[in-house]
Amino acid sequence: MRIEFGGGELFDELRPLWEALFDHHVSVGAAGLATIPREQSWPLRAAHYERIFAGHPWAGVWLARGDDASGSGADRPIGYALAFETELDFRAATVLETLSLLPEARGTGAGSELMRLVFEEAAGRGAELGIIDVMGGNDRAKALYLRSGHLPYSETWMRSTPPAQEPGAGRVTFLDGSLVKLAARSGFDLEFLPGPDDTWVSPDRLALLTPVEAESAWTIRELELLFAALQSSGLWTILVEIPVPPRAAPLREALAAAGFRLALERLVRQLAG
Incomplete structure (x- = not known):
């Protein structure tokens, strides 16, 4: 696996990775709320990312690439993290807005590595806090974040x-x-x-x-x-x-x-x- 850092130029490669996360959210119940059709999701998510990059002083994408399941050695996207700079309780903070992996990449340590890179970079820029929002019912992801040192802060x-x-x-x-x-x-x-x-x-x-x-x-x-x-x-x-x-x-x-x-x-x- 190798990880590439960039910005909006990487958006075109994120769609299948976001849709994998959308599918996962639906599979864990989507917090008991009605969901939109899958094909409508990515255009809305991409617009959300555009607003993030336009409205915050700093934002970035970490794109993980690895071999595909065929073993052909193709360097394809297998996961990504997207984060941006903000403030919480008058302290500099970085929000890990999205952390998504293809199903076959889950449990390999790729998610932990992406999260480590995001918050390591954030600390280097002077951020004091790292923030993650997890969907209600997504217990596996929440457990990962708790193990990494995050603590409950609020509920929506x-x-x-x-x-x-x-x-x-x-x-x-x-x-x-x-x-x-x-x-x-x-x-x-x-x-x-x-x-x-x-x-x-x-x-x-x-x-x-x-x-x-x-x-x-x-x-x-x-x-x-x-x-x-x-x-x-x-x-x-x-x-x-x-x-x-x-x-x-x-x-x-x-x-x-x-x-x-x-x-x-x-x-x-x-x-x-």
């Missing part, structure tokens, strides 16, 4: 319920500013994310809610009033980011009762200085 719960009627038909639409104020009155910060998602069924924009005080007690009725306003405005995919247990227990229970699923778990590790 998600509900995606397409409207039963055409958008705007008999619905009250709220302006973005009004939704932000409504969310604030309910105890949340609201952020709008670009969509559709590259794995789950979702609209062109998503709503991300973060509680101002994670230990506050919300009733399902209070939450549903906010969720209904978002949904009526076309934001029918809602994500709520909360701290890991034991914190935010009342909100976690309310979200589960409202039909949300644990979509992503964020893991964080301290990088060597």
